[in-house]
Amino acid sequence: MAVIEVHDLQRRFGSVQAVRGVNFEVKEGEIFAFLGPNGAGKSTTISMLATLLHPTAGTAKVAGFDIVREPDRVRHSIGIVFQDPTLDDRLTAEENLQFHALLYNVDSRIVKERVPKLLEMVELLDRRKSLVRTFSGGMKRRLEIARGLLHHPKVLFLDEPTIGLDPQTRARIWEYVRGLRDQEGITVFMTTHYMDEAEVCDRIAVIDHGQIVALGTPSELKALVGGDVITLAANDQEKARQFIAAQYGEPIVTPSGLQFEVTGGETIIPELVARCPTPVRAISLRKPTLDDVFLKLTGREIRDEPPQNHRPRMARIHGGR
Ligand SMILES: Nc1ncnc2c1ncn2[C@@H]1O[C@H](COP(=O)(O)OP(=O)(O)OP(=O)(O)O)[C@@H](O)[C@H]1O
Numbered sequence: 001m002a003v004i005e006v007h008d009l010q011r012r013f014g015s016v017q018a019v020r021g022v023n024f025e026v027k028e029g030e031i032f033a034f035l036g037p038n039g040a041g042k043s044t045t046i047s048m049l050a051t052l053l054h055p056t057a058g059t060a061k062v063a064g065f066d067i068v069r070e071p072d073r074v075r076h077s078i079g080i081v082f083q084d085p086t087l088d089d090r091l092t093a094e095e096n097l098q099f100h101a102l103l104y105n106v107d108s109r110i111v112k113e114r115v116p117k118l119l120e121m122v123e124l125l126d127r128r129k130s131l132v133r134t135f136s137g138g139m140k141r142r143l144e145i146a147r148g149l150l151h152h153p154k155v156l157f158l159d160e161p162t163i164g165l166d167p168q169t170r171a172r173i174w175e176y177v178r179g180l181r182d183q184e185g186i187t188v189f190m191t192t193h194y195m196d197e198a199e200v201c202d203r204i205a206v207i208d209h210g211q212i213v214a215l216g217t218p219s220e221l222k223a224l225v226g227g228d229v230i231t232l233a234a235n236d237q238e239k240a241r242q243f244i245a246a247q248y249g250e251p252i253v254t255p256s257g258l259q260f261e262v263t264g265g266e267t268i269i270p271e272l273v274a275r276c277p278t279p280v281r282a283i284s285l286r287k288p289t290l291d292d293v294f295l296k297l298t299g300r301e302i303r304d305e306p307p308q309n310h311r312p313r314m315a316r317i318h319g320g321r
């Protein structure tokens with residue numbers, strides 16, 4: 001069942017077309033990511049889905065409710081962790097959660113029961129009486145996630161949940177997010193520009209200049225690159241080159257050997273080694289990464305500045321519309 005349905009959603013700020021008509025669905029219990037560079041339109045899309053920003057055109061439903069016609073019902077079905085921190089530094093961890101409960105009209109009995117549970121989940125129970133001002137970046141982020149969960153949302157929006165955090169804290173936040181999905185069946189919509197983070201999501205929409213340029217599971221996206229990358233070193237390089245060129249296309253000569261792309265690399269390797277007309281000294285297989293995908297689709301690294309008048313190429317896999 002689709003928990004988020006988005007049809008031709010658009011948003012313009014003056015002359016800036018921030019989101020240019022995106023279409024996608026997120027299924028119940030899915031961890032879905034928007035992966036894209038700075039200014040791609042990720043936060044703008046989240047803000048529209050969370051009813052904080054009006055779309056210029058298009059429609060979307062979250063948890064079955066229309067984001068324009070039923071914003072209150074949408075708000076009660078979602079939790080959101082913003083890109084920029086929004087905790088009150090002058091309050092304690094516990095007070096921040098209680099204040100949020102007040103805003104959302106959460107029953108006081110439920111608050112009493114749920115606040116300690118959530119603080120325990122994000123390992124902040126022993127710091128519940130500390131002022132947030134005294135927390136590290138990672139602790140604040142964890143508290144924000146706990147706060148986003150207080151009213152038992154169906155969908156959790158996380159805008160760059162781990163940006164600027166150290167690898168250990170990032171890994172820990174990921175544990176919570178996956179745990180939530182597994183234990184509470186929550187649907188997670190997140191944005192990131194970390195490739196390794198997108199890698200562990202169920203599906204990814206690659207967004208660039210306000211448009212989805214590819215949508216699919218990490219392995220589907222990587223399949224767009226064309227296959228596995230094999231590097232082979234042989235006793236007689238020229239003989240090996242001729243053999244590879246005839247079978248798989250002209251290889252690239254690299255310091256570590258001859259490099260070429262194949263599909264289903266694992267099954268090809270034994271045959272390759274057996275049939276190569278000269279003894280194989282070393283062979284390695286590398287799976288394509290999401291970096292390779294982004295590079296192939298947009299012609300740039302994800303952290304590069306966008307070139308002028310760039311038109312992203314469309315490569316849609318099933319799942320989006
Ligand atoms: N309130 C606003 N007023 C004017 N322009 C805006 C506003 N919010 C966003 N934009 C513009 O819309 C485009 C998309 O911005 P958005 O914040 O959605 O990008 P993003 O993908 O979240 O980027 P980042 O990775 O840097 O967070 C940018 O060109 C940005 O300058």
Ligand SMILES: [Mg+2]
Nearest residue numbers: 042043044083
């Ligand atoms: Mg953003």
